[in-house]
Amino acid sequence: MATLELAGVRKSFGAVPVLHGIDLAVADGEMVVIVGASGCGKSTLLRIVAGLETPTGGRVLIDGRDVTPLEPADRDIAMVFQNYALYPHMSVFDNMAYGLKIRRVPRAEIRRRVQETAELLGISALLDRRPRQLSGGQRQRVAMGRAIVREPRLFLFDEPLSNLDAKLRVQMRAEIRRLQRRLGVTSLFVTHDQTEAMTLGDRLVVMHQGRAAQIATPMEVWARPADTYVAGFIGSPAMNFLEARLAAEGRAAALAAGPVLRFADGARPGPEGRRLVLGVRPEHVRAAAAGEDGIPLAVDLAEPLGSETVLHGRLPGGEAFTARLPGAGAPQAGTVLPLLLPAEALHVFDAETGRRLDPLPA
Amino acid sequence: MRAPEGIGPAEGRAAAAARRRRLLDRAWTHGWLVLGVLVFALPIWITLVGSTHDAATIGRGEVPLLPGHHAIGNYATAWAEGGGRFRTTAAAVMLWNSALMALLIAAGKIAISLLSAYAVAFFSFPGRMAFFWMIFLTLMLPVEVRIIPTFQVMVDLALINTMAGLVVPLVASATATLLFRQFFLTIPDEYVEAAKMDGAGPLRFFRDVVVPLSVTNIAALFVILFIYGWNQYLWPLLVVNDSSLETIVVGLSKMIGTGDAQNEWNTIMATAVLAMLPPVAVVVLMQRWFVRGLTETEK
Numbered sequence: 221m222a223t224l225e226l227a228g229v230r231k232s233f234g235a236v237p238v239l240h241g242i243d244l245a246v247a248d249g250e251m252v253v254i255v256g257a258s259g260c261g262k263s264t265l266l267r268i269v270a271g272l273e274t275p276t277g278g279r280v281l282i283d284g285r286d287v288t289p290l291e292p293a294d295r296d297i298a299m300v301f302q303n304y305a306l307y308p309h310m311s312v313f314d315n316m317a318y319g320l321k322i323r324r325v326p327r328a329e330i331r332r333r334v335q336e337t338a339e340l341l342g343i344s345a346l347l348d349r350r351p352r353q354l355s356g357g358q359r360q361r362v363a364m365g366r367a368i369v370r371e372p373r374l375f376l377f378d379e380p381l382s383n384l385d386a387k388l389r390v391q392m393r394a395e396i397r398r399l400q401r402r403l404g405v406t407s408l409f410v411t412h413d414q415t416e417a418m419t420l421g422d423r424l425v426v427m428h429q430g431r432a433a434q435i436a437t438p439m440e441v442w443a444r445p446a447d448t449y450v451a452g453f454i455g456s457p458a459m460n461f462l463e464a465r466l467a468a469e470g471r472a473a474a475l476a477a478g479p480v481l482r483f484a485d486g487a488r489p490g491p492e493g494r495r496l497v498l499g500v501r502p503e504h505v506r507a508a509a510a511g512e513d514g515i516p517l518a519v520d521l522a523e524p525l526g527s528e529t530v531l532h533g534r535l536p537g538g539e540a541f542t543a544r545l546p547g548a549g550a551p552q553a554g555t556v557l558p559l560l561l562p563a564e565a566l567h568v569f570d571a572e573t574g575r576r577l578d579p580l581p582a
Numbered sequence: 583m584r585a586p587e588g589i590g591p592a593e594g595r596a597a598a599a600a601r602r603r604r605l606l607d608r609a610w611t612h613g614w615l616v617l618g619v620l621v622f623a624l625p626i627w628i629t630l631v632g633s634t635h636d637a638a639t640i641g642r643g644e645v646p647l648l649p650g651h652h653a654i655g656n657y658a659t660a661w662a663e664g665g666g667r668f669r670t671t672a673a674a675v676m677l678w679n680s681a682l683m684a685l686l687i688a689a690g691k692i693a694i695s696l697l698s699a700y701a702v703a704f705f706s707f708p709g710r711m712a713f714f715w716m717i718f719l720t721l722m723l724p725v726e727v728r729i730i731p732t733f734q735v736m737v738d739l740a741l742i743n744t745m746a747g748l749v750v751p752l753v754a755s756a757t758a759t760l761l762f763r764q765f766f767l768t769i770p771d772e773y774v775e776a777a778k779m780d781g782a783g784p785l786r787f788f789r790d791v792v793v794p795l796s797v798t799n800i801a802a803l804f805v806i807l808f809i810y811g812w813n814q815y816l817w818p819l820l821v822v823n824d825s826s827l828e829t830i831v832v833g834l835s836k837m838i839g840t841g842d843a844q845n846e847w848n849t850i851m852a853t854a855v856l857a858m859l860p861p862v863a864v865v866v867l868m869q870r871w872f873v874r875g876l877t878e879t880e881k
């Protein structure tokens with residue numbers, strides 16, 4: 221049980237900056253998911269917390285104590301690696317017991333703790349096996365068991381599910397969540413998979429090129445993305461972006477294609493004609509009813525998913541656009557479908573900085 | 583039901599001809615292989631047979647191809663008194679010396695190269711690459727090249743005519759260091775990191791993870807290095823002149839006298855057969871390990 225705080229953590233490999241100053245406070249028992257595209261520095265950040273990498277600047281505090289100069293072993297942290305890192309020549313029992321043995325925990329207690337943990341994870345029958353005699357899912361459990369049995373103050377997970385097949389991944393995801401809740405251990409979980417991030421995290425850190433683009437709850441990140449990167453990264457299919465200009469004294473946006481869309485929630489700051497990017501999630505788009513004045517989408521690909529259909533196509537301005545409509549009876553490729561973009565579903569971003577533009581207080 | 587088509591008498595003949603051709607091919611290859619085996623086995627057979635006759639038979643210039651009746655006497659003499667007309671050192675003593683030397687060389691080489699490869703592969707310290715290349719360069723300096731300075735050092739350290747003097751200069755091994763280093767580089771970084779987080783120090787990690795993972799490599803190298811040590815000739819010849827420290831390879835060559843007197847070839851051959859047995863035993867015993875290492879991959 222512990223809190224974790226990162227204060228201005230920076231890291232460069234040689235002259236190449238990888239992390240540009242990350243600040244983060246993780247509450248006791250909280251599960252924070254670090255999500256971002258491959259290469260954005262997630263693993264590096266995690267390894268700095270673990271002590272496997274030394275930060276170029278900034279501090280790591282556990283329970284308010286600066287652990288930056290401490291060795292990994294002295295931080296009381298357990299980590300689950302992407303390839304599990306189970307020792308191939310040791311039995312499951314020995315793999316799980318290794319950390320305790322080194323810490324000179326009495327033999328009887330090691331036995332008790334390993335057995336309890338194995339029971340918790342449903343791997344009691346596997347304790348005598350070697351890792352290579354286990355399936356991927358079982359190895360994953362053993363790797364978790366090795367972390368849990370140590371009873372550390374902090375769990376770190378580096379893409380632990382990415383070597384599993386899709387079905388097992390969903391199952392283990394739920395299991396990790398349940399276990400983490402039950403044990404109440406403060407956790408950092410790294411993934412590049414936004415679904416995993418949304419379902420696992422109490423809060424998300426969306427990373428982009430070595431910066432935390434947004435730190436918030438999954439729903440907040442989804443409903444109010446801080447910039448166009450986050451908006452495009454979270455949500456599937458990805459959010460549509462349309463070029464626009466501020467119009468009607470900040471109360472509307474004029475699309476490049478012509479139509480003017482009024483904001484539902486108030487005026488945005490800035491001069492008339494300020495360049496904007498409008499975001500609309502595919503699932504918030506409606507097909508225009510007869511008599512309604514919609515924007516025509518020239519459909520070039522329809523993906524029926526049963527309960528809904530994903531349409532890909534182009535708007536009159538030539539912008540690529542995706543819509544997710546309920547039902548299977550949607551139009552085929554080659555048709556033109558008038559769409560409505562509801563005002564309350566619009567996300568407004570500044571075109572220069574990509575930052576979200578919130579309405580001015582009324 | 584109709585009879586299967588297409589197998590007329592003509593096709594049957596063609597198939598038979600093909601089968602004959604294949605058989606002939608196989609006989610041809612096997613013939614060559616058997617010939618190869620015979621070429622290699624013949625000297626050993628002659629030695630084996632020669633060790634079972636009396637000295638006079640071979641002394642007359644005969645090369646018998648069938649065993650004689652003096653096996654027990656010849657081997658007993660070679661074992662307890664020594665072979666050849668000089669009977670300087672008993673084969674039992676020389677076998678013991680050779681075995682100890684080969685064992686110490688193999689074990690020493692493995693221990694030292696494991697440790698130095700561990701240092702070069704897992705740690706970053708100033709001059710790491712310089713050390714690596716220094717080790718690499720010694721590959722180009724075999725015993726023969728550095729034999730005079732090495733001898734001088736042994737004299738200064740008063741290690742002439744000692745087992746240590748026999749073994750120590752042969753123990754450093756660039757080849758084994760390189761092989762272990764290459765193997766260590768294939769050990770995933772995550773093992774090291776997991777061990778670090780578990781609190782295992784470098785030596786603990788070495789003992790608990792690196793060495794167990796290297797077992798099959800160690801076994802393979804042991805065989806090669808044991809035989810390398812067993813076959814050492816020049817260095818033991820130089821550094822030992824006390825007959826109680828004589829190794830069997832050197833002793834064997836010293837048995838063959840020159841000049842007018844008859845050589846007792848029967849006991850010399852018996853000693854030669856005895857000298858072959860330990861390396862053969864090591865290969866046969868360790869072969870199991872090879873196969874296990876190859877079939878049940880640990881990673």
Ligand SMILES: Nc1ncnc2c1ncn2[C@@H]1O[C@H](COP(=O)(O)OP(=O)(O)O)[C@@H](O)[C@H]1O
Nearest residue numbers: 233236238256257258259260261262263264265
């Ligand atoms: N040891 C290292 N030396 C040099 N560059 C590194 C090292 N580790 C990571 N990097 C670089 O840092 C960046 C971030 O890496 P990483 O944290 O592994 O990304 P992620 O886990 O988000 O995919 C990458 O561009 C990677 O090439």
Ligand SMILES: [Mg+2]
Nearest residue numbers: 262263264379
């Ligand atoms: Mg990574």
